[in-house]
Amino acid sequence: MQAVIIAGGKGTRLRPLTYGCPKPMLPLLDRPFLEWMIERCRTAGITDILLNVHYQAQQVQSYFEDGDRFGVKIRYIEESTPLDTAGAIKLAEPYFTGESLLVFNADILTDLDLQAVIKFHRDRGAAATLTLTRVSDLTPFGLVELGDDSQVLAFREKPTPEQAVVFMEKGIDTINAGTYVLEPRIFDSYVVGEPLSFERVVFPGVLEQGYKMMGFIWDGYWLDLGTPEKYCQAHQDILEGRMPYDLAATATSPAPGVWVARTATVDPAARLIAPCYVGDRAAVGTDAHIPANTVVGANSIVNRPISAGIYSQGSILI
Structure with missing residues (x-):
């Protein structure tokens, strides 16, 4: 076929x-x-x-x-x-x-x-x-x-x-x-x-x-x-388990529902609330607060509280 x-x-x-x-x-x-x-x-x-x-x-x-x-x-x-x-x-x-x-x-x-x-x-x-x-x-x-x-x-x-x-x-x-x-x-x-x-x-x-x-x-x-709107919904559905998707293929889970790409860095003091995802080469700093249903895209830098949503590749939130 x-x-x-x-x-x-x-x-x-x-x-x-x-x-x-x-x-x-x-x-x-x-x-x-x-x-x-x-x-x-x-x-x-x-x-x-x-x-x-x-x-x-x-x-x-x-x-x-x-x-x-x-x-x-x-x-x-x-x-x-x-x-x-x-x-x-x-x-x-x-x-x-x-x-x-x-x-x-x-x-x-x-x-x-x-x-x-x-x-x-x-x-x-x-x-x-x-x-x-x-x-x-x-x-x-x-x-x-x-x-x-x-x-x-x-x-x-x-x-x-x-x-x-x-x-x-x-x-x-x-x-x-x-x-x-x-x-x-x-x-x-x-x-x-x-x-x-x-x-x-x-x-x-x-x-x-x-x-x-x-x-x-x-x-x-x-x-x-x-x-x-549907594109955002797809990410939320995956994070909440409504759509099967192999997150483990690209990320690890330091806590249930929290997924961090293997090339990302997350400060131990940062707050990550499940479900959420941190993408490739992203950096999450000490003062960061990542709320539930958030996707931090590849190459992003986050070091302050953010609103839930999808953050595009290369964004910097200091």
């Missing part, structure tokens, strides 16, 4: 954080989010990765190179102009081996069991499997309607509040969760180099062509990182 990660977007909803950094390279507890995604692929046994890039592509390429130091093989699919979500996949077609494709949007934080969704797809002989999640407020999202056998029946536009009530009563409450298992043949009829949307063209086309499309519902953790 091959993985395809769609990571070329500008991240406009995350501005100003993405003015100088591509969205998938924003740090999640000091590791680029994209590094976490690649590690997930490797852990699931998928080491052939096609990585779509566009906005500030050089940052991504210079960091990951050919993927060797991450235990994978990475090949880059660079868009000269944005081709929408599925257009980027079609551009990668020369690298397809004929195996199934595990496709990710590079802005979704989830504990989705990748092996489970791959098995589900294979066992049902699907041409496409969409992972879905349930939400309490349907109005911001397009909906995916399933039959009793988990086969996708239809796609619904974003509902009005009144329509949302009706859909909820009918049990139509699942949305696209941004991870797919796809057979390469579903792209055969499309033209390379032209914009192509999964939601508006490819997925409806799968149904129209009579291919089998399944929906895999995941009731675990799921978060779209597309706004600064």
